[in-house]
Amino acid sequence: MAQTFVSFISSLLKMQQDYDLAHPRQNRLNDTSHQAMRTRINVILQRRVNPGTSSKILQMSLSIYTDYLESKLMNSANSEEEYSNPRDLEVRIHYLEKEVKEQWYRLRDMRFSDRLSALPDTLITQILLFLPTKDSIKTNFLSKRFKDLWLQVPGLEMHSHEPAAIQNFIATFLHINRGSRLQKFKITYNGRDVCHHGSSEFIAGVINRGVQQLDVGSSTLKRPLTNDLVPVNIYKSNTLVSLKLANVGMQNPPEFGVSLPCLKTVHLEYITTKDPLIVEKLISGCPVLEDLTVFRAFDDNVPVLRVISLSLKRFCVKFSRARTIHGKEYAVEVDAPGLKYMNFRDDLSDKVVVKNLSSLFKVDIDTQFGTSTLQVKKAIICDFLKGIPSVRHMIISQPTLEVLYSCMKHGPFTKFCNLTRLEASFCTVLLQTLPYFLQGCPKLKHLTLHLLYLKDSEPANLELTVVPQCLLCTLECVEVNEVATVEKAGKKRARYIKRTKVSKHKKKIWTELVRYILENSLVLKKLVLCFSSVTNSVLEISEALPTFTIRSPGCEIFNHLTSI
Numbered sequence: 386m387a388q389t390f391v392s393f394i395s396s397l398l399k400m401q402q403d404y405d406l407a408h409p410r411q412n413r414l415n416d417t418s419h420q421a422m423r424t425r426i427n428v429i430l431q432r433r434v435n436p437g438t439s440s441k442i443l444q445m446s447l448s449i450y451t452d453y454l455e456s457k458l459m460n461s462a463n464s465e466e467e468y469s470n471p472r473d474l475e476v477r478i479h480y481l482e483k484e485v486k487e488q489w490y491r492l493r494d495m496r497f498s499d500r501l502s503a504l505p506d507t508l509i510t511q512i513l514l515f516l517p518t519k520d521s522i523k524t525n526f527l528s529k530r531f532k533d534l535w536l537q538v539p540g541l542e543m544h545s546h547e548p549a550a551i552q553n554f555i556a557t558f559l560h561i562n563r564g565s566r567l568q569k570f571k572i573t574y575n576g577r578d579v580c581h582h583g584s585s586e587f588i589a590g591v592i593n594r595g596v597q598q599l600d601v602g603s604s605t606l607k608r609p610l611t612n613d614l615v616p617v618n619i620y621k622s623n624t625l626v627s628l629k630l631a632n633v634g635m636q637n638p639p640e641f642g643v644s645l646p647c648l649k650t651v652h653l654e655y656i657t658t659k660d661p662l663i664v665e666k667l668i669s670g671c672p673v674l675e676d677l678t679v680f681r682a683f684d685d686n687v688p689v690l691r692v693i694s695l696s697l698k699r700f701c702v703k704f705s706r707a708r709t710i711h712g713k714e715y716a717v718e719v720d721a722p723g724l725k726y727m728n729f730r731d732d733l734s735d736k737v738v739v740k741n742l743s744s745l746f747k748v749d750i751d752t753q754f755g756t757s758t759l760q761v762k763k764a765i766i767c768d769f770l771k772g773i774p775s776v777r778h779m780i781i782s783q784p785t786l787e788v789l790y791s792c793m794k795h796g797p798f799t800k801f802c803n804l805t806r807l808e809a810s811f812c813t814v815l816l817q818t819l820p821y822f823l824q825g826c827p828k829l830k831h832l833t834l835h836l837l838y839l840k841d842s843e844p845a846n847l848e849l850t851v852v853p854q855c856l857l858c859t860l861e862c863v864e865v866n867e868v869a870t871v872e873k874a875g876k877k878r879a880r881y882i883k884r885t886k887v888s889k890h891k892k893k894i895w896t897e898l899v900r901y902i903l904e905n906s907l908v909l910k911k912l913v914l915c916f917s918s919v920t921n922s923v924l925e926i927s928e929a930l931p932t933f934t935i936r937s938p939g940c941e942i943f944n945h946l947t948s949i
Contacts, residue, residue: 397485398453423455429475457481510538514569517542536561540569540598555587559594566624567591571600589616595624597647602631602654620670623647630656635663643670654680658687665691672696679703681715683733690717690734697721701728706756715755727773737765739772748773751782759791770799777803783810783837790818800825805859810835810868813847813894820851829855833864836895847894849901856905863902864913865895867947900933909937915947 430447458477504512513521513535521535541558545551570591572584588601601615614633619625620643628645631654638660648671653664660666664687668674673696681690681704692700702717716736719727724742728749731737735755754762754769766789779801786809804826811819811834823829895916902912930942 394449394453394485397488398449398456419455419459422459423451425471425474426451426454426458426478429471429478454478454481506534506537509534513538514540517544519544539565539567540571541567542569542571544573545575552587559587559590566595566597568596569598569600570596571598573600574603585614585616588614589618592616592618592622592625596622597624598627599625600627600629602629602633620645620667626650628652630654632656634658635660638663638666638670643667645671647673649673650676652678654678655682655685657682657685661687661689662691663687665693668692668694668697675699677701681731681733683713688713688715690715692718693720695721695723697724699726700724702731703728704731704733706732735761735765737769739769742773743775745773745776747778747780748776749780750785753784753788762788767799770801774801775803776801778806779804780808781810783812783815783835786811786815786818786822789822790815800827802827804829806831806833808833808835810837812837812839814839816847816894816898817849820849820853823853823855824851827854828859830859831862832860833866834898835866835868836898837868847897849897852905856902857907859908860906861908861910862913863906863909863911864915865899865902866915867895867917896929899929903933903935903937903940905936906940907936909940911941911943913943913945915945917947 427447430451458474458481509531513524518535518538518541521538524531524535525533536558539562541555543551543555570588572588574584588599592599599619615630615635617636617639619628620638622645625645625648627650628648629650629652631652633656635656635658637658643666645667651667651671651674664679668677671694674694675696676699677692677694677697678701679690681687681702690702700719700721704715704717714736715734716738717731717734718738720739720741722741722743724745726747726749727742727745730749730751732753733755735757737754754765757765805828807826807829809822809832813836816836819834823832899912899914902909
């Protein structure tokens with residue numbers, strides 16, 4: 386970029402010199418005036434130098450830029466005294482620089498447009514496919530080359546407040562492209578009257594046209610748009626690769642079943658159905674399914690979410706407690722030998738079965754494991770953790786750790802013999818259980834702790850005495866991050882926080898945590914501390930560190946500030 390800009394300034398200088406030769410001045414200023422002008426210009430430009438600029442490029446650009454500005458200024462000067470005032474000269478240079486920047490930006494935009502225009506139509510339309518259709522249409526105004534090129538884009542992405550208004554538009558687009566397949570069809574509604582405007586017929590039409598990516602739903606409504614928006618032929622597409630449905634009702638599959646031989650990605654968000662086995666049937670008809678995401682609705686009529694797949698590699702489930710039906714029971718069952726990643730955020734299922742997850746590499750757990758009694762939850766948790774023994778990277782939330790603490794109290798957790806990386810959110814109460822949790826991770830190498838301060842339930846002291854095996858043998862990196870101070874669940878946030886008192890208590894608790902890590906980790910290579918500026922000033926980590934016994938000689942300590 387710098388070399389290009391130097392070439393650009395050189396061309397401007399050549400044009401100015403040619404202009405001076407073609408239009409000689411009668412009152413030509415002497416060489417001494419020119420040299421004095423160059424010196425003053427150079428002083429002004431040196432003050433604006435970026436220290437990180439390469440010296441060779443810097444000297445080249447400054448020299449050429451000074452020549453250009455000197456030529457422009459001297460050509461317009463009427464006397465030697467006109468720019469003798471440094472302030473007047475700096476103002477004039479400022480306006481000249483604005484002119485240069487405007488010319489540079491125009492040239493850069495022209496070059497980009499020329500490069501884009503030089504591409505073949507097929508490649509340009511593939512680029513435009515990544516844009517919403519309304520933005521793709523705007524390329525009409527770039528140049529004649531782009532006129533009506535958006536009509537050749539093999540896809541539509543529409544956002545409609547008035548479904549009737551886009552009906553003719555979609556019909557026209559599909560008619561113009563009647564001889565070609567659509568790669569993508571995405572339509573997002575903000576109204577409930579879609580079923581009255583032939584939307585289901587359009588969706589059926591694009592499926593028959595061999596669409597590969599289908600995305601239908603609402604971004605604002607929390608209840609289904611209509612029960613028959615998704616046509617039945619969606620269950621028999623030979624081309625569909627990605628399917629996303631949000632806040633829509635799904636019709637029952639036909640009697641002859643589901644056959645989606647190319648479908649790899651499925652995202653179902655708050656869908657409802659009359660068939661309680663809809664998800665199970667959908668998965669069974671997708672022999673190459675790799676990515677499944679399900680956001681469950683409390684009235685989706687799917688009491689048991691059963692996920693059985695040999696090809697599945699990534700699975701995410703979310704089921705919040707926002708709304709429930711009293712007395713209704715929910716369950717989830719996962720049987721996927723090839724699963725690599727699972728994100729489990731199901732708070733309502735009282736029965737959780739995970740099995741044959743021998744390939745699972747990473748799991749993200751944020752759940753309270755249903756609404757049953759602690760005794761029932763304990764059995765659910767034990768079965769769940771035993772079902773993921775091969776996991777190597779675990780992310781676990783503070784609410785989940787609270788449930789584990791309530792169910793198990795002090796004592797060893799389930800062992801994860803292959804776990805090498807752990808990210809966990811702890812309040813100070815739960816920090817008491819940290820050594821017991823780490824006892825179940827004998828091969829742990831990387832530990833990230835997100836510290837929460839619960840003002841209403843913090844103990845007076847932190848006493849960590851047990852030293853797990855991983856601290857002695859394998860733990861190489863620890864990151865400690867401060868998270869926002871929060872109230873205990875169920876209590877209102879205090880309007881006034883006594884920051885000094887809170888910070889002093891943090892100092893006492895969290896300094897003890899840092900001491901525990903440093904004085905018991907024998908192979909630790911790096912400790913990263915990320916606290917807010919307020920907390921950091923009170924903790925005085927730099928003053929406290931020399932008082933600690935650092936057992937690992939090669940340990941590096943990094944102290945960063947973070948915003949919370």
